[in-house]
Amino acid sequence: MSEAPAVLPTASAERVEGIDLLLRPPRPRAGWRLLPARVGAMCTVELQKLRHDRTEVYTRAIQPALWLLIFGQTFTRIRAIPTGGIPYIDYMAPGIIAQSAMFIAIFYGIQIIWERDAGILNKLLVTPTPRSALITGKAFAAGVKSLIQALVVVVIAALLGVALTWNPLKLLGVLGTVVLGSVFFSCLSMTIAGIVISRDRLMGIGQAITMPLFFGSNALYPISVMPGWLQAVSKVNPLSYEVDALRGLLIGAHAHVALDFAVLLVAALLGITAASSLLGRLAR
Amino acid sequence: MTRDIDAAEPEAVTCTGLAYFFGETKAVDGLDLSVHRGEVFGLLGPNGAGKTTAIRCITTLLPVPAGMVRVFGSDAAKDRMGVRRLLGYVPQQLSADAGLTGRENVTLFARVFDVSRRERAERVGQALAAVDLTDAADRLAKTYSGGMIRRLELAQALVSAPRLLILDEPTIGLDPIARTGVWEHINAVRAATGMTVLVTTHYMDEADQYCDRVGLMHRGRVRALGTPTELRQGLGERRRAEGAPASAPLPTLEDVFRDVAGSGLDDKSGDFRDVRSTRRTANRVG
Ligand SMILES: Nc1ncnc2c1ncn2[C@@H]1O[C@H](COP(=O)(O)OP(=O)(O)O)[C@@H](O)[C@H]1O
Numbered sequence: 001m002s003e004a005p006a007v008l009p010t011a012s013a014e015r016v017e018g019i020d021l022l023l024r025p026p027r028p029r030a031g032w033r034l035l036p037a038r039v040g041a042m043c044t045v046e047l048q049k050l051r052h053d054r055t056e057v058y059t060r061a062i063q064p065a066l067w068l069l070i071f072g073q074t075f076t077r078i079r080a081i082p083t084g085g086i087p088y089i090d091y092m093a094p095g096i097i098a099q100s101a102m103f104i105a106i107f108y109g110i111q112i113i114w115e116r117d118a119g120i121l122n123k124l125l126v127t128p129t130p131r132s133a134l135i136t137g138k139a140f141a142a143g144v145k146s147l148i149q150a151l152v153v154v155v156i157a158a159l160l161g162v163a164l165t166w167n168p169l170k171l172l173g174v175l176g177t178v179v180l181g182s183v184f185f186s187c188l189s190m191t192i193a194g195i196v197i198s199r200d201r202l203m204g205i206g207q208a209i210t211m212p213l214f215f216g217s218n219a220l221y222p223i224s225v226m227p228g229w230l231q232a233v234s235k236v237n238p239l240s241y242e243v244d245a246l247r248g249l250l251i252g253a254h255a256h257v258a259l260d261f262a263v264l265l266v267a268a269l270l271g272i273t274a275a276s277s278l279l280g281r282l283a284r
Numbered sequence: 285m286t287r288d289i290d291a292a293e294p295e296a297v298t299c300t301g302l303a304y305f306f307g308e309t310k311a312v313d314g315l316d317l318s319v320h321r322g323e324v325f326g327l328l329g330p331n332g333a334g335k336t337t338a339i340r341c342i343t344t345l346l347p348v349p350a351g352m353v354r355v356f357g358s359d360a361a362k363d364r365m366g367v368r369r370l371l372g373y374v375p376q377q378l379s380a381d382a383g384l385t386g387r388e389n390v391t392l393f394a395r396v397f398d399v400s401r402r403e404r405a406e407r408v409g410q411a412l413a414a415v416d417l418t419d420a421a422d423r424l425a426k427t428y429s430g431g432m433i434r435r436l437e438l439a440q441a442l443v444s445a446p447r448l449l450i451l452d453e454p455t456i457g458l459d460p461i462a463r464t465g466v467w468e469h470i471n472a473v474r475a476a477t478g479m480t481v482l483v484t485t486h487y488m489d490e491a492d493q494y495c496d497r498v499g500l501m502h503r504g505r506v507r508a509l510g511t512p513t514e515l516r517q518g519l520g521e522r523r524r525a526e527g528a529p530a531s532a533p534l535p536t537l538e539d540v541f542r543d544v545a546g547s548g549l550d551d552k553s554g555d556f557r558d559v560r561s562t563r564r565t566a567n568r569v570g
Pocket residue numbers: 284306309310311312329330331332333334335336337338564565568
């Protein structure tokens with residue numbers, strides 16, 4: 001595109017001064033730099049919002065804390081679940097971290113319908129941002145938000161005496177796992193948003209799927225103790241792979257971290273594709 | 285109005301035969317429109333006339349299922365990214381993000397329009413100053429009044445130096461003082477930058493006062509087009525020719541609208557489907 005200056009001023013209004021930059025359209029970024037730029041912009045906004053209002057981080061820490069405190073400590077004592085010699089609270093901590101990150105991500109897709117109703121989404125759609133870049137940006141913003149939540153739960157778990165790794169490389173892996181998982185779950189809810197359109201219906205569906213995703217995973221118990229049909233569910237549930245990776249990285253349990261990463265990456269890409277192709281429906 | 289017409293320079297906006305239907309509802313039904321460079325063009329009409337739908341086709345939010353839309357010569361159906369780079373858009377709802385400060389709201393739009401990091405802060409500062417929000421810039425937008433949010437949205441739209449500013453009902457729901465404030469800022473910015481402004485409203489008095497040209501829209505189509513004075517004088521002359529006293533006051537834009545809407549109603553005399561869809565519209569608009 002040519003970079004001709006905007007139309008020259010026809011009159012000088014004394015009320016508006018120092019507007020030289022507002023006369024010059026910015027130079028468009030090269031194609032490949034557009035996606036990281038948009039992802040950066042959306043993630044920054046998410047961090048700014050969290051900085052202005054931290055209450056959600058705190059209130060959403062209560063539930064995982066209760067899971068670890070009550071369920072974790074009780075089941076550690078009664079040793080009902082085979083964990084391969086790991087104290088039960090250590091075994092479930094990665095599951096609870098994954099669960100709280102998933103809740104944030106699924107709720108994030110509901111937020112996008114709210115943004116649509118408020119006109120915020122429409123305005124972003126009228127910027128030079130391809131739909132896939134907008135969805136990717138939003139998905140990574142959900143990842144950032146989930147990551148902060150996951151950090152809070154990690155701290156709670158550490159305080160409750162869970163033996164976590166402090167190996168920086170493994171923690172980097174944890175970060176990647178949580179972000180990829182949240183990219184998938186936020187895209188899942190944005191995809192459903194693109195199908196059902198209305199906020200109330202999405203709210204209902206969101207609530208209806210979070211618990212089955214949680215219980216139909218290895219977050220609380222190993223897949224081997226599940227009945228056959230639940231094993232099948234668990235094996236196609238990306239949350240299981242997220243939990244498996246977190247367990248391997250955080251508490252050194254036996255895990256298939258490479259496979260987990262591959263599955264989460266493919267799931268995230270599929271999620272972005274599906275949500276992007278349905279975004280147009282939300283704009284109507 | 286005198287204007288240099290340069291054939292090599294395309295109009296700011298041209299719509300030809302634009303149509304958009306929501307199921308049975310013919311929201312936009314054969315819209316022909318051209319907005320000249322540098323003017324403030326008002327698209328007028330009551331709720332349900334199809335203004336927002338037309339705007340959403342021009343801004344690439346909706347596809348162009350029938351007809352043609354061009355913005356400075358670029359086809360809105362084919363070159364969406366090109367068109368978006370030319371636009372600043374303020375939608376009908378108050379759409380600033382309440383959880384961010386004014387400055388953060390504007391910075392987001394600077395970033396998504398690829399403003400370089402080097403000049404970002406200064407550009408954002410200029411946009412906020414242009415709408416008199418410098419002092420409130422670091423407060424959360426949820427503490428702003430309706431008029432301030434509208435001005436903030438104006439800053440969001442201005443930060444990318446658009447050539448065409450599109451405002452959908454910018455003064456809807458504002459008190460009279462805030463409405464005047466919003467219009468004054470639109471005018472000052474237009475005077476200083478020379479950008480083209482396309483604005484919709486259902487307040488005829490505002491259009492009369494602030495728009496260079498207006499199009500009266502009714503049932504998805506522009507029924508009358510011209511400067512407010514032309515339209516009012518045209519109706520005045522016709523009324524005098526029909527026997528109204530020469531001393532009668534000049535008709536208002538609202539009179540002009542009632543005149544064209546009346547004839548519009550006649551040529552599409554209401555069958556039951558029309559009545560039903562009108563009633564549905566009334567329910568939705570509330
Ligand atoms: N998303 C939608 N779904 C169905 N009908 C719609 C939708 N948006 C607008 N309409 C209908 O299209 C017509 C024109 O609406 P709109 O463009 O919003 O008019 P205006 O902005 O002039 O008030 C109305 O009858 C309205 O009910």
